[in-house]
Amino acid sequence: MLAFLLGRLTSLALSLLVASLVIFLVTDVIPGDPAAFMLGLNADPQALEALREQMGLNDPLPVRYLAWAGGMLAGDFGTSLTYRVPVVQLVVARLWISLPLTLYALLLSTAIAIPVGLIAAARRGQAADVAVMGATQLGIAVPNFWFAMLLVLLFAIQLQWFSAGGFPGWEAGFWAGVKALTLPAVALALPQASILARVMRSSVLETLGQDYIRTARAKGLSRAQATRRHAFRNALIPVMTILGLQFSFLLAGAIIIENVFFLPGLGRLIFQGITQRDLIVVQSVVMLLVFAVIVVNFLVDLAYAAIDPRLRRKA
Template identity: 40%
Template sequence: MFGYIVQRILAAVPVMGFVALFVFLMLRLTPGDPAAIIAGDTATPEQLQRIREALGLNDPLHIQFITWIGNLFQGDFGTSVISGKPVIELIAARMEPTISLALTTIILSVLIAVPLGVIAAWKHGTLIDRFVMLISVLGFSVPVFVIGYLMISLFSMQLNWFPVQGFRPIGDGLGQFLHRIALPTFTLTLLYIALIARITRTSMLEILGDDYIRTARAKGLPERLVLMRHALRNCSVPIITVIGIGFALIISGVVVTESVFNLPGLGRLTVDAVLARDYPVIQAVILLASLIYVVINLLIDIAYVLLDPRIRYS
């Protein structure tokens, strides 16, 4: 296992290198001049030249890339060309809303979706099964921003139960935190409930017809133990995969949800940086998202062994 983990970490190095090169070239070769954006429309050619020299934009591309990579190895992600603040500080300030939204969404989705999927597979072909599939279809079909605006219209504007937008850190009190994060969490939860419940149902249906399930039932075990201890554990690999990927997707920045509910997360930071062509911020956020995917995939592979003893890595 340890050797496999080391191999996966080493394999991630060229992947991250390719991502870094791709992001660097993509941003540098697209039309637009960040110096002109910083200086404004009334800037003189001399002012633009000074800004380009300060940012290193006049250097050849390979020199810019080598300088940037060297700074990364020193823990320097650069300075925002718009705000003038270190990029690492901007990202750190935006992490809490995104992580909070990701954790609350995944926890609520798993607590609801996994039992729904198990029940749907157990009651296959019944009204309960059709109801769960209807929820899945609606969750996949309706865009997230539509669900978000419907939530705001019903629970904020008509019932006045929740605020329309904004975020409160958990340090301000658990009640205030949950009150602000509830609507965006419910909005994303509908999507992930649909995904996780559908995968759980499909995986359970493949398992419930196996011989060891019939043997467990023949022994007189309660149906709850048959479903949860024998069936669910043996079909947990695809379920944990979906949960892990879903968590990585959310924490990488759900732009639409953060925009609808005005959450100051990584998604909003990315949008603002793209519109302003803030190269250092865009590069750092994309690299962070890539690193999150690599780490999540590694944790998923490790979880396979813990959940299914039949899986072994050489």
């Protein structure tokens, strides 16, 4: 188990190193001068040069990368030149919206997909299976931003059960915050639930065809008992892969949904940083999101080893 853990930690560290290099280089080669963008086309050359010096744009590329990466390792993500506050403050304030939204959507996606996938597998070829497959195909095909607008039209404008957007803040109360996140979470969750349900169905059906399941059936277990006692746990391994990817997607890919619902989360912060050429905000927030993605995948690998001990021996 120790060798397995050390191998995964080494992979995590290398992934973070490569990701930081890619993020820094990609943002560095974006056309245009951030200082000129911030001061305007008619800026005084001396003021422009002073801002470039303040932003560190005159330093060599390796020096700028090491300063940025070293600062992040020390917990210093720099100062936003647009908002004039430390990036950490912006991230913490926005994280209290994006993280609950992501967890809420993941909970909804899992709660819908796993029982639906099990029902479809248990009734393979029957009407319930056909209905589930048709619904999940539709859920995958419909873009989540279009689905979000339908939710706003129905539940916010017609029925007036929810607000059309915005976030009142957690100080307004827990349920007020959850209510404001419900429509965005549903819009994010349903397409992901469609993917997860199809994976769950395929994984259960594949597991039910294994020899040990046939042996369990031969010993007198019903199909439902064999599925619940033996097939379900082994079918979870590919499902957990999708869950890890979904968390990453929901956290890092909610830019459109946060803009549709006017939620001041990390996705909206990245969008504003790009439009305002606030590269230190973009670099730092994207790196944090990549870090979250890599750590989640690392935890998924550990969960694999907990579910299937054979993976620990292979490592």
